[in-house]
Amino acid sequence: MVEEARRLLAGGGAGDKSLRSSANVGRALAVRGPNRELHSWFVPLTVGDRLAAFFQFLPDATLLRFSSFQRRPNDCSSCPPVADWLDAERIKSRAESHVGSGETMGEPFLSYDRTPDRLVWAVPFGHEGAARLVYVVGDTVYSPPTGDTFG
Amino acid sequence: MKALSDQTQRIAGLELNGLRATQVLGDEFENVAIPRQGTPIYDINGEVLFYRLPLKRGRTPVGYADIGVHEVLGEPLVATSIGIAWDEKALLEAGTAAARKYNKSLKYDEVRFVAFSFPKIALQFLVEKTEVLMLELYDWEEVPRQQSKDRKPLEPSNFERWSLIEEMPDNLRRARAKSFRARLAIWDTLNRRNFKLDVVSKDALLVRDFVIKLVDTRELHYSTRNSDHFTCYELRGQQTNVWCVGASTEMLLNFYRYTYDQVRLAQELGLGTLAHPLALPCANVGLVVTVIENLTSNSLDATMFTNPGFNIFRDEILANRPLISFVPGHSRTVAGYTQSLFSLVNQVPYKGLLVYDPWPPNAGVITRWENFATQIYQFAYSAVIRQV
Numbered sequence: 328m329v330e331e332a333r334r335l336l337a338g339g340g341a342g343d344k345s346l347r348s349s350a351n352v353g354r355a356l357a358v359r360g361p362n363r364e365l366h367s368w369f370v371p372l373t374v375g376d377r378l379a380a381f382f383q384f385l386p387d388a389t390l391l392r393f394s395s396f397q398r399r400p401n402d403c404s405s406c407p408p409v410a411d412w413l414d415a416e417r418i419k420s421r422a423e424s425h426v427g428s429g430e431t432m433g434e435p436f437l438s439y440d441r442t443p444d445r446l447v448w449a450v451p452f453g454h455e456g457a458a459r460l461v462y463v464v465g466d467t468v469y470s471p472p473t474g475d476t477f478g
Numbered sequence: 479m480k481a482l483s484d485q486t487q488r489i490a491g492l493e494l495n496g497l498r499a500t501q502v503l504g505d506e507f508e509n510v511a512i513p514r515q516g517t518p519i520y521d522i523n524g525e526v527l528f529y530r531l532p533l534k535r536g537r538t539p540v541g542y543a544d545i546g547v548h549e550v551l552g553e554p555l556v557a558t559s560i561g562i563a564w565d566e567k568a569l570l571e572a573g574t575a576a577a578r579k580y581n582k583s584l585k586y587d588e589v590r591f592v593a594f595s596f597p598k599i600a601l602q603f604l605v606e607k608t609e610v611l612m613l614e615l616y617d618w619e620e621v622p623r624q625q626s627k628d629r630k631p632l633e634p635s636n637f638e639r640w641s642l643i644e645e646m647p648d649n650l651r652r653a654r655a656k657s658f659r660a661r662l663a664i665w666d667t668l669n670r671r672n673f674k675l676d677v678v679s680k681d682a683l684l685v686r687d688f689v690i691k692l693v694d695t696r697e698l699h700y701s702t703r704n705s706d707h708f709t710c711y712e713l714r715g716q717q718t719n720v721w722c723v724g725a726s727t728e729m730l731l732n733f734y735r736y737t738y739d740q741v742r743l744a745q746e747l748g749l750g751t752l753a754h755p756l757a758l759p760c761a762n763v764g765l766v767v768t769v770i771e772n773l774t775s776n777s778l779d780a781t782m783f784t785n786p787g788f789n790i791f792r793d794e795i796l797a798n799r800p801l802i803s804f805v806p807g808h809s810r811t812v813a814g815y816t817q818s819l820f821s822l823v824n825q826v827p828y829k830g831l832l833v834y835d836p837w838p839p840n841a842g843v844i845t846r847w848e849n850f851a852t853q854i855y856q857f858a859y860s861a862v863i864r865q866v
Contacts (some may be wrong), residue, residue, distance in 0.1 A: 341846075380843075391852050394835070394843040398713060407841055441807030445837045464838045467719045477809050478720030478757025 328355040331390075332370040332382045341393035342372070342380060345401035349374050353413065358383065358437050358446065361460065361471070367391055369437055369446065371413060377406035378413070383443065391443065411465050418463050422450040425461045425468055430454040435463070440471065482547040482662075486529045487514045490543045491675025492665050493555035495682040500693060500818060503678070506560045510535055510678045512543065517566045519599060520592045521548070521643045524607075527593055528556050532564040533678075539563035544597075550646050552654035554661055557597065566591075569615065573601040576618035577611055586610055594621050594639040612639070694792075697814030697832055698733070702798045711800060711813045713834045715842035716740070718755035722809040723747060725836035726802045727766060729811045730861065731773065733800050738773055746773065758809075766802060766859050778861040786858040788829050788850050791815050794860045803833070804857040810835040812858075816847055 332352050335341040342350070353371040360366050370382040380395035396406040410417045418435045426432060433451035440447050440462055447462040462469055472478060482489075490512050497503040516531035527548045533541040542564035544556035570589060577584050586603040594600045594612060600621050603611040612621040614637075626635050631645040646654070674682055700706035711733055716725035717740045724740040724747060731738055741752060746769045750756035758765070763782065770780040783790050786803075792815050794801050801812045814832030830847025837843070 385852065389852065390849060392833075392845045392848045394845040396841060396843055398844075405841065407838070442805050444805060444808050444810065444833075444835055462719075464719070465841060467839045469719045472720070472757060472807075474757075475760040476720070476757035477723050477760065477763070477804055477807060 328368040328370055328382075328384050328388065329353075331384065331388055332372075335382070335390070335393070336372070341382065341390075342395070343400045346372060346374075346379060346395075346397075349401075350379055355384075356413075356437050358439060358443065359449075361438060361449070363436065366439070367443060371409070373409050374403050374406070376409050377403045378409050378411070379403055379406050383446075407465055418448045419450065421463045421466065421468050422448075422461050425470070426452060427454065438462075483518075483526070483529065486516055486531060486545045486547070487512055488675050489554045489662075489665060490531055490545050491673065491678075491682070492668065493545075494543060494558060494678045495673075495675065495680075497555075497558075498678050498680045499683050503558070507558075507678045508680065510540060510560070512676050512678065514676075516542075516545065517564070517591055519544070520590050520602070521596075521641050522592055522594055522639055523641045523643050525643055527551065527596070527642065530564055530566075530591070532566070533558075533560070539565055546658070548643065549655035549658040550643050550651055552657050554658065554665075569601070573613055573615070573618065576613055577601075577603055580611060580613075580620065584611060591615075593642065595634060595637070596642040693816060693818055695814070695816035696792075696795050698795065698798060698800055702796075709813070711834065713842045713844055714740075714836060715838070715840045716836035717840060718752065719839050720755045720757040721749055721839075722836050723758045723766065723802075724749055725842070726809040726811050727769060729834055729836075730800050730802055730859070731770065734774070734778060734861070734863065736774055743769070743773075763804065763857055770859070770861050774861075777864055779864050780859055780861045783858040783860075784856075786855050788815070788817070790858055791831055792817070794858075797862075799860045799862065802859040803831075803855060805853055805855060808837065810837075814846075 329352055336347055350372040353373055355368045355370045357365055358367045358369050365386055368384045371378055372380040379397055382393050383391040385391055398405050415435055419432060430452045435448045435450045438447055438449035439445050447464045449460045450463055452459050452461060460471055462471060498507055510533045513531055516529035518526045519528050519530055521527045528544045528546040531543045531545060532539050533543060540563060541560035543558040546554050546556045586605055588604045590602045592600050592602040600612045600614045602609055614621055621639055626638055634640040697708050698711045699708040700710050714725045714728050716722045721740055721744060724743040727743050728740055744750060747758060747765055767780040767782050770778050791801060791812055795815050803810050803812050811834045812831050813834055816830045818828040829850040831850060833845040833848045835843050835845055
């Protein structure tokens, strides 16, 4: 997936000139469904300490999307810090505020909230056999929504 | 006009170079030679379906291209591959040796390559146009003669021989013939052009005074004139984890120069407050239309599309109108589209949307492009300015 991302970036199939010259292609992270089944692969493009963009590929390497946080070429002011998306300790520290009494926190995994557009880190919490997930995205932390809604 | 069977190199050259220019075919196809002639592949009814042209790099066979001559295929370029070489002579020798194992005294006066179960190929041994033996390529198993009865056309059982030409329903046959001729007509317009078509190169079709449209794409501009500046559209991140509809409506209204913030839009859409935000219930999807019209004093006439196809998005963008797009559990906006005008037969041409997505909260991303084939589009909304 990383090679495919590099190929698309270098060939002009994704991203712009400034990304081609400045971005690092990070290692691919598995995006898993709520039951931890593999859904797709997330390949980050970082510029310095910022997450500038990312690729999302299906397991057969079909390109699902190329998404950029940049509002303008060469402008990373609107891009989130890399650690918000790629540092498991940062994700866990954000989720701590949602730990219930007696609950233990498991290892976060990259997932999505209902649709693969809404990438989140899913943090599993457990207590006496009961398990639940908490979603972390940037500085937003919330429980998976219930009911049929658009949000 | 030359017979189609005499034009296989030219058609292959145009098709493969078109795909190479659009990068549908990768670097592995660069500088691969296309021969003048290939192997005829027959339908089991005896008509030639396509020619398989061996592709070579230098003297080394590296792949093949299948160029259709029968309209039932729908497109002249049936398939192409790098990695599996096509060596007609070696296959005939191997097949003949295998046939001798079935019958040492086998007599035949003709051998054909036959797509006995398209696209599976076999060697057919004939005497005076009558089959005496058919062996599937590579494993050299005999292909049974009997065909199952009482089955639907185009739904053969495994290993069954069947005729693509004979089983094609009339309506599909007509549609395929039409698209086949339309594609050839495009290439016929280039007859006087002096392209180098015996080799694949990403620059082969890039010559002076010649423009071939390989991709159909558009993004929102200042107006419907493509010469006007773009991008006339801005991304807004959703301010809470449940306000994607509010952020999407904000983006659409901003495009028409209406400035409502998400707090106000949440009020109108029933999405609560910043302190106690709510998502939009599925039962309230029609509210988006009402809110757009109310907040513009009906200057905008909004429309909701259910299960929108790609053409809805394309037509609205061509009319220079952004759309709100609902997918399961989420809402975003669409500000452009792209579609490849070249593809391999039986493969869906690439279609993508330029999506301004308010997720993640307080940031959002611009997706260029979202693969249309991989998403579920539930509703879309667009708005037309009422004119006097």
